[in-house]
Amino acid sequence: MSHKQQAISGGKWMTTSTAISTLFQFGQVAILARLLEPSAFGIVSVSTLLISFFSIFANLGFSNSIIYKQEEDQQVLSTIYLLNLSLGLFIGIVVFFSWPLAVAYYKEPRLEQVIKLSSLYFIIVYVGQIYFFLLQKELQFKAVASIDITGTVVGSIVTILLAFNGLAELSLIYGQLAQQTAKSALQLIYGGKLFRPALKFDLNLIKDHLRFGIYNVGDSLVGFIQANSDNIMVGGLLGVKQLGYYTLASQLAVVPISKLSPIILQVAYPILARFKGDTNELKKSYLTILDLLSYINLPLLAGLFITADSLVPLFYGPGWEPTILLIRIFVFVSIFTFLSHPLFTLAFSKGKPKLLFGLNLITLCIKIPLVYLFARYWGVTGIATAFLVATIANVAFNFRIVHSLIGSFFGEFVQNITKPILFCLIMVGAIALYKSYLDSVDILNTVVQIILGALIYLGLTFRYKIPFAELKTLGKSA
Incomplete structure (x- = not known):
């Protein structure tokens, strides 16, 4: 298949994924706007900001370096995978105990439970994320699209059902966690044939990835604050x-x-x-x-x-x-x-x-x-x-x-x-x-x-x- 054909095929699948995801997101917001007050969306926005901020440090820009270097070495990938898991666990703990700072800054006590639940995101997301990078590298956009669509559908259903049952802003957090759990499970299923992690951890093997990623992390950090x-x-x-x-x-x-x-x-x-x-x-x-x-x-x-x-x-x-x-x-x-x-x-x-x-x-x-x-x-x-x-x-x-x-x-x-x-x-x-x-x-x-x-x-x-x-x-x- 030529580059043009790959681009068209990939674009078709990613367009389908985005269209469905956007439709579900709009439908979810339209329903929740009638069930929740504006402050609930503001509270969840704070949680989303925290997740986005700490995600910068958790993957160290490996998604871009894996694609740029067309990385296939299983030992290198195993080191990256184990490093990501370790960082994800550490950052999840940091997020869990960061709630007093957020409550003090925003003067909103409801943030405590929201942030504690949000910390689970980092334990879930990095189980399957490297497989997602590898699927992109191999141009397997049909699998990438299927993962995104399934996650969106699961997350939207969970969020709306919990909102109808009175969980307010917590419904949005549980929905996010359900969405990421579904995506991580499918990433393991679709990407398992591309990579099987081994108990190999050697930072010397990923020096080039770390050097590539340090600018990516710096850019992402400044970009996060800027955006x-x-x-x-x-x-x-x-x-x-x-x-x-x-x-x-x-x-x-x-x-x-x-x-x-x-x-x-x-x-x-x-x-x-x-x-x-x-x-x-x-x-x-x-x-x-x-x-x-x-x-x-x-x-x-x-x-x-x-x-x-x-x-x-x-x-x-x-x-x-x-x-x-x-x-x-x-x-x-x-x-x-x-x-x-x-x-x-x-x-x-x-x-x-x-x-x-x-x-x-x-x-x-x-x-x-x-x-x-x-x-x-x-x-x-x-x-x-x-x-x-x-x-x-x-x-x-x-x-x-x-x-x-x-x-x-x-x-x-x-x-x-x-x-x-x-x-x-x-x-x-x-x-x-x-x-x-x-x-x-x-x-x-x-x-x-x-x-x-x-x-x-x-x-x-x-x-x-x-x-x-x-x-x-x-x-x-x-």
């Missing part, structure tokens, strides 16, 4: 209720894009890593990835921007109106965020993860002062705006780094992105015109808005970008 400083400060400065509004707005506008972009990047990275020395091929692939991300993400975000005032009352129910303005700000955050994503693939394909560390460090130095200053004057809206300004700065530096890696590209990028932007403006104008004649917000009118926008954008795309015959050819090759 989540707004969430941390919302809860600390404004309380968990405002954090709940902020979290749900982010889940609707930012999280879907953070799921869609990795479909392409997850497929592209192990393929590009195989011809990492060909700069011309990397440049061509980088522009292709940006083009594809633009055509997929821009219409979704433009549609969300114009329909947010209709979607929020229908999707979340009454009481969530403060999220509408936040969603519209986050739409622009998402646009600049997905434009920055392909640098990850490019930097690791070139074996230069330290560039990502420097980029995140610069963005962090810009973002934190802005978040604090804007929060004092404009509250939660100010924090979202500060996030947007920092994201724009991040893209500017991001493109400068890309230029240093692959040469001049910006002119071609602007030429490529002009069409989807124009298509989106036409789509938004048509929906706005339709809304100007509406007397009320209801399900029927909202559905009509979505269908109208989709037909306009797809029609323009098939007419001026992708001929239908070419689309059929791609479908057959998958």
